[in-house]
Amino acid sequence: MDNIHDANLYELEKKLKNSNEFKKGKEIEESLKNRMKPELGFFKLINLFSKKYPFLFSILITLIVINSIFTARISYLTNIIIQQAIYDVDGQAGTNYGLEWFWWMVITCGVLLVMCFGTYFRDYIGNMISVKIEVDLRNILISKLLEQDISYYSDKKIGEIMTKLISDTNVIGNEINGLLANVISAPMVLVFGTVTLMLINSIIAGISVGLVYLMAIFLVLIVKNYRKRFGVIRTIITDINGDVTDKIGSIKLVKSSGTRLYEEERIKKIHLPYIKNFKPVAKTGGWLITVLIISDVVIALATIASTIFIFGDKDPIYFTALITPFVAGLTALTRPLWQISGIIPGISRASTSTQRIYEVVRSESLLSENIKDGIKFNQEINNISFQGVSFAYPEKIEKLILPPTSLVFEKGKSYAFVGETGSGKSTISKLLLRFYDPTIGTIKINDLDLKTLNLHSYLRHVGYVEQEPQILYGDVYENVRYGIFEATNDDVVAACKKAGLHDLIESWPQKYTTILGEKGTLISGGQKQRIVIARIILKNPDLLILDEATSALDNIVEKVIQKELEKIMVNKTTIVIAHRLSTIKNVDKIFVLGPNAQGIVQTGTFLELTKVEGHFQKLYKAGEIEK
Numbered sequence: 369m370d371n372i373h374d375a376n377l378y379e380l381e382k383k384l385k386n387s388n389e390f391k392k393g394k395e396i397e398e399s400l401k402n403r404m405k406p407e408l409g410f411f412k413l414i415n416l417f418s419k420k421y422p423f424l425f426s427i428l429i430t431l432i433v434i435n436s437i438f439t440a441r442i443s444y445l446t447n448i449i450i451q452q453a454i455y456d457v458d459g460q461a462g463t464n465y466g467l468e469w470f471w472w473m474v475i476t477c478g479v480l481l482v483m484c485f486g487t488y489f490r491d492y493i494g495n496m497i498s499v500k501i502e503v504d505l506r507n508i509l510i511s512k513l514l515e516q517d518i519s520y521y522s523d524k525k526i527g528e529i530m531t532k533l534i535s536d537t538n539v540i541g542n543e544i545n546g547l548l549a550n551v552i553s554a555p556m557v558l559v560f561g562t563v564t565l566m567l568i569n570s571i572i573a574g575i576s577v578g579l580v581y582l583m584a585i586f587l588v589l590i591v592k593n594y595r596k597r598f599g600v601i602r603t604i605i606t607d608i609n610g611d612v613t614d615k616i617g618s619i620k621l622v623k624s625s626g627t628r629l630y631e632e633e634r635i636k637k638i639h640l641p642y643i644k645n646f647k648p649v650a651k652t653g654g655w656l657i658t659v660l661i662i663s664d665v666v667i668a669l670a671t672i673a674s675t676i677f678i679f680g681d682k683d684p685i686y687f688t689a690l691i692t693p694f695v696a697g698l699t700a701l702t703r704p705l706w707q708i709s710g711i712i713p714g715i716s717r718a719s720t721s722t723q724r725i726y727e728v729v730r731s732e733s734l735l736s737e738n739i740k741d742g743i744k745f746n747q748e749i750n751n752i753s754f755q756g757v758s759f760a761y762p763e764k765i766e767k768l769i770l771p772p773t774s775l776v777f778e779k780g781k782s783y784a785f786v787g788e789t790g791s792g793k794s795t796i797s798k799l800l801l802r803f804y805d806p807t808i809g810t811i812k813i814n815d816l817d818l819k820t821l822n823l824h825s826y827l828r829h830v831g832y833v834e835q836e837p838q839i840l841y842g843d844v845y846e847n848v849r850y851g852i853f854e855a856t857n858d859d860v861v862a863a864c865k866k867a868g869l870h871d872l873i874e875s876w877p878q879k880y881t882t883i884l885g886e887k888g889t890l891i892s893g894g895q896k897q898r899i900v901i902a903r904i905i906l907k908n909p910d911l912l913i914l915d916e917a918t919s920a921l922d923n924i925v926e927k928v929i930q931k932e933l934e935k936i937m938v939n940k941t942t943i944v945i946a947h948r949l950s951t952i953k954n955v956d957k958i959f960v961l962g963p964n965a966q967g968i969v970q971t972g973t974f975l976e977l978t979k980v981e982g983h984f985q986k987l988y989k990a991g992e993i994e995k
């Protein structure tokens with residue numbers, strides 16, 4: 369194992385963990401995880417993040433408060449300008465506020481200017497907070513998803529996970545700015561507006577403000593079912609996304625089965641409940657806007673009518689001076705109604721998404737990767753032992769796969785597992801990769817319990833090649849370097865040369881910077897497997913696990929790849945899971961697994977096993993081991 373490579377990776381990890389961003393993100397992730405309650409509301413979430421960005425939050429709230437006060441008071445200034453103008457012209461009617469109407473105009477313009485700056489910065493800071501929280505949430509979610517053990521994914525569709533990761537975090541991000549501004553500002557504007565109108569005339573204010581409050585209650589009643597409906601809608605769209613992602617992922621199956629039209633129709637059909645459940649939301653939206661427009665007019669008319677009714681016999685100048693600022697003031701008062709109509713659906717949407725994200729953050733991984741407190745594995749793997757290991761998948765705990773098993777893998781030797789399909793061969797490799805922990809018993813690596821090791825440091829010593837080569841979206845460098853990030857481009861080229869890939873790569877126009885495509889579609893199965901081999905050559909692991917590594921290849925390619933694999937097997941502990949004779953013939957020891965969770969029923973070299981009667985011979989004769 370290359371210690372320089374190890375040291376670099378640990379440095380990188382250390383640097384990352386010491387960065388402020390990482391620490392703050394982790395703090396919030398921890399506080400989210402440590403909350404005991406099964407539900408998390410949107411505002412509780414915002415409260416958590418306000419501790420991460422206290423400075424931005426305090427500026428934002430100050431600006432919202434200042435803007436709300438100014439918005440409510442602007443009508444009072446209008447009142448002063450009109451009263452003063454009448455007084456300046458008439459000398460009797462109107463009220464004298466001590467300055468000419470023109471100067472009151474200038475003061476009002478000044479206030480408007482402050483409101484302009486206030487609004488600009490409030491919106492800018494609000495949007496920046498929104499996007500920061502959205503990204504933080506996404507990072508927390510990604511970290512949580514990566515931390516989950518493999519069983520978490522066995523009953524979930526990728527599309528469902530992606531909806532939470534992309535869409536729900538986006539919903540929250542979109543709502544934060546508007547909601548914060550409206551939730552603080554609406555009650556303030558309502559209270560300050562009420563006081564302002566009361567100062568102009570308490571009788572008329574009583575009537576119009578009463579109507580505004582009545583309308584506010586009415587609006588709340590209209591939208592009270594929003595949250596439940598959004599919950600249903602989000603669940604439906606998550607299911608649909610899961611389904612569609614699955615079908616796009618299986619595009620080869622759809623194409624080869626000629627089921628395109630069937631899928632088109634099916635996907636149209638699964639959208640029907642979405643439309644059906646959206647209908648009541650759309651209706652409520654219609655009602656909202658209608659009530660809002662009507663209430664604007666009704667409140668203005670009721671104010672004018674009550675003013676005429678009460679003060680109709682007064683001097684026309686007095687009447688005009690009273691009614692004009694009042695109607696202007698009402699506009700500020702009805703604004704909170706519009707805000708409330710946005711707040712309630714917004715809270716419903718954001719709370720639904722918050723809860724869905726919270727469910728992911730709260731779910732506990734079945735095993736810990738011991739990143740913080742595990743034993744750093746900085747030595748070579750000398751021997752591996754299974755000590756009384758028995759196993760049943762946590763997803764199906766009642767079905768035993770491996771009965772109590774004890775065995776030892778010695779350094780530098782090669783081993784093979786054979787057996788019928790479903791006998792548990794791949795399960796052995798999953799246990800060695802610690803996708804799962806043994807249900808009972810211990811796996812020891814150099815006498816250290818695998819469960820107690822820092823998993824990342826252990827996996828640096830393990831190379832895994834499976835039937836379906838894992839090719840990432842990225843160029844050849846990125847693909848080969850994956851997991852050994854400190855390797856130079858020259859290291860990658862050298863590995864590719866050894867894997868017999870160099871000439872092929874050099875023949876491509878973009879050479880090593882050729883993008884291999886999301887699923888490596890540019891290259892053949894054998895070439896993909898060679899990329900994986902180059903990755904392993906670069907990694908130079910102590911333990912090599914080959915799980916049906918050549919099963920998907922045709923006979924000719926299989927022979928070539930097998931030769932490459934044999935070259936990298938030299939001096940490495942190798943565990944081979946295979947059906948083909950060619951891949952197991954030369955190993956030091958073969959373990960034969962019996963059907964129906966019998967575990968290991970025979971062990972020996974190929975020659976030994978072919979000579980004695982037993983399960984191996986049966987498999988061999990039945991063609992379970994391809995010749």
Ligand SMILES: Nc1ncnc2c1ncn2[C@@H]1O[C@H](COP(=O)(O)OP(=O)(O)OP(=O)(O)O)[C@@H](O)[C@H]1O
Pocket residue numbers: 522761763764769787788789790791792793794795796
């Ligand atoms: N995630 C899982 N949850 C529950 N059962 C599982 C899971 N994965 C595998 N199994 C079951 O465990 C048993 C052993 O599976 P395993 O993949 O180890 O068999 P195998 O010998 O490698 O088979 P094959 O030769 O077909 O690859 C099978 O019965 C399988 O159905």
